[in-house]
Amino acid sequence: MAYAFPNDDGVTVIAVLPDKKRLPAFREDLEGSFSTFVRALPEAPPIDSAERITKIIGLVNYPLHSRKPTAPGLALIGDAALTGDPLWGVGCGWALQSAQWLAEAVAPAAAGRGNLDKSLTLYARRHRRRLRGHQYLAADFATARPFNPLERLMFSAAARDESVARHMHLFASRLIGPLQFLNPTALAKASLVNLKHHRSATPPAHRSHTRP
Numbered sequence: 001m002a003y004a005f006p007n008d009d010g011v012t013v014i015a016v017l018p019d020k021k022r023l024p025a026f027r028e029d030l031e032g033s034f035s036t037f038v039r040a041l042p043e044a045p046p047i048d049s050a051e052r053i054t055k056i057i058g059l060v061n062y063p064l065h066s067r068k069p070t071a072p073g074l075a076l077i078g079d080a081a082l083t084g085d086p087l088w089g090v091g092c093g094w095a096l097q098s099a100q101w102l103a104e105a106v107a108p109a110a111a112g113r114g115n116l117d118k119s120l121t122l123y124a125r126r127h128r129r130r131l132r133g134h135q136y137l138a139a140d141f142a143t144a145r146p147f148n149p150l151e152r153l154m155f156s157a158a159a160r161d162e163s164v165a166r167h168m169h170l171f172a173s174r175l176i177g178p179l180q181f182l183n184p185t186a187l188a189k190a191s192l193v194n195l196k197h198h199r200s201a202t203p204p205a206h207r208s209h210t211r212p
């Protein structure tokens with residue numbers, strides 16, 4: 001997998017996430033293997049005509065840490081509280097979002113109109129409720145396990161039906177959690193979509209005809 005992040009200043013950040021079977025080649029020739037990987041991508045960015053402005057940084061076995069977001073008189077945001085798998089590109093978004101949640105929670109106490117410990121408890125509760133499910137699933141996917149039957153059901157239906165695709169978008173955008181994504185109504189809808197698809201894809205059985 002690979003990402004390209006264009007920035008407003010004209011700089012595009014390119015990140016690649018190759019399989020570990022490519023690790024020996026990357027260790028032998030980091031720059032060459034990186035360029036070869038990017039060139040082979042569908043609709044690859046024009047890396048050969050681009051100007052590289054930083055060195056290539058590689059990391060193996062990226063750690064995924066989850067910590068309690070608060071302690072007495074202390075609050076953690078971003079990677080300090082939770083380190084997400086870079087595959088999903090959630091790091092900066094979660095850092096800014098958790099900072100907003102913290103500011104909203106402690107604002108009354110900071111203005112002298114509330115209790116700081118209670119405010120931190122509210123922040124920790126919101127942090128866990130909004131991010132714990134996504135982090136658990138991302139860490140589980142990082143083991144390279146195959147999709148389970150419910151995931152295969154939902155992902156395949158999302159490719160076949162607009163309403164299921166919109167539901168998938170809400171989950172992929174972290175606007176809903178895994179439990180909402182896999183709620184009974186959504187599973188029933190996905191089952192119906194896939195059933196209709198398989199019926200339409202199955203050729204009708206040969207019928208014999210007799211003349212009257």
